[in-house]
Amino acid sequence: MNAKQIHRFVERYLEATGCTILEKSPAHFKVKLSPAADRELTNRPYYWSFVDRTGIEPETMTLLLVTDPAKYDAMNGADSAAAQGGRTEGRTEGGAAGATANAADAPKGDQSGAGDGAPSAQANAAPEQAGMAVLSRAFGLAPMNPGVRTPRDDLYFGSRRLEQIFAAARRGGRFVCLFQQPDERALHPYDSHPCTPWLGVNVKVGFVCDLKREEMHAFGVSLATGTVVEQFFDRLQGLRLTPRLPANVHITGASLSIRKAADLIEQALMRKLRACDYGWAAAANERLKEELAQLAHYYEPLIEAADDERKAEIAAQYEARKEEIRWQLKPRVTAEIVNAGLFHLTGLA
Structure with a gap:
């Protein structure tokens, strides 16, 4: 940024x-x-x-x-220099004159x-x-x-301080409830326009081994029909959203619960992940096998040659190193919900 x-x-x-x-x-x-x-x-x-x-x-x-520290310091330095010059001149002239007059009178x-x-x-x-x-x-x-x-x-x-603001914004905006503001020019004062509730979820997916790649997926589920759409966030970009229910708008009934809608999003995400290419995971598994083989080549003779007092200590160290290498190289896929919300929209059903 x-x-x-x-x-x-x-x-x-x-x-x-x-x-x-x-x-x-x-x-x-x-x-x-x-x-x-x-x-x-x-x-x-x-x-x-x-x-x-x-x-x-x-x-x-x-x-x-x-x-912008550089710009602020430049602006503030110029203002401070001008103000300091004025104060110094005022003290020199006014202070000397006042002291002389008081002493004389x-x-x-x-x-x-x-x-x-x-x-x-x-x-x-x-x-x-x-x-x-x-x-x-x-x-x-x-x-x-x-x-x-x-x-x-x-x-x-x-x-x-900026990290604090980022964290506060993430906590405050993690879950929202918003309503689409309809076009007031198209509204009749005696008409009521329906709003359909949608569950929108942004999911961060990580493909992790000794390397890491992340993707963002935005899903939306209509609580009225159960329709699941991708790139839901892009659909919200051009809409006017407000946290309060607008006038001449009513909310349609929901046939799905939040839990059921979340299950539909999970199923859609799983289908998307199954279609991904996992060649990176196969390569990571090969690197993991090589690292474990090298580790065994080093530690197993060391354990056999050690006396009874040292054998347990070396074996524990060997297990710790294996767990560390598995954590670093074992391929895995992670999914984390970044934020979610209920969006009551007039244009989508």
């Missing part, structure tokens, strides 16, 4: 989780996290357990998410009086400020410190 793709993905995640974007540029986001995003990204289980027990209003964190008596009274005024103000701070904390009125630094996270492919 390049910086632009990461930027678009992060923006979609922040909007989907209800975060408040305080600042935004092509290179960064300054964002106040929503409670859901804060739970996923900040690793504060004790704080959130306290919030859940007491029912108080949570205070979520503010993060600086930089999607103040009478000597006032200067000595001020010097004598300053410690007393500070001493009286300190307990009062401390008391106000205690009351503020007790009533939850303590103001935020404007000088608190916002934590910065550079987002690039492989970074810890």
Whole structure:
């Protein structure tokens, strides 16, 4: 993923989780996290357990998410240099002039009086400020410190924070329930259009030995008719989907259960896998036999020549090495459900 793709993905995640974007540029986001995003990204289980027990209003964190560090540093460096120059000039001119004017205008008596009274005024103000701070904390009125630094996270492919966002998006979008939004121009205000429920499943299939190849398969099953289609995700690409049931739409009855539909998808996947070429598995089995033969050629004479005390130890080591080689070279096919959902569609039956 390049910086632009990461930027678009992060923006979609922040909007989907209800975060408040305080600042935004092509290179960064300054964002106040929503409670859901804060739970996923900040690793504060004790704080959130306290919030859940007491029912108080949570205070979520503010993060600086930089999607293009080079561009952001260039922009921020130029702004900081300009601001620093202005502050330095203001302190030099204004500070010197103010100090000179105060020194010239103040009478000597006032200067000595001020010097004598300053410690007393500070001493009286300190307990009062401390008391106000205690009351503020007790009533939850303590103001935020404007000088608190916002934590910065550079987002690039492989970074810890981006991996957290990927994992949170996978967990949040693993199972969905969506409805097709019909064309409002074709709807009559007194008509109700039927929606047929479909079970859609994306399956990741792995062909594994000492090498690995993965494929993605998208299946859809109509819960009304039992029709199974492949490339179901491609059919969803051009549709407007919403998590709420649209107006003037009703859901048709389902004749299949979710379990039965899942069985149909499993059967379709098995038929597809049986038609695959498994020459790679035969080659992997040959390599496995060769490795086990070499291992036996090394360990079996060693075990026979060893004394009784060492024989058991060498035999255990031999078995461990055989299991390791089998795990590495034995051909196998794996299947994992990446995500799934119920899709209520008006165009498919």
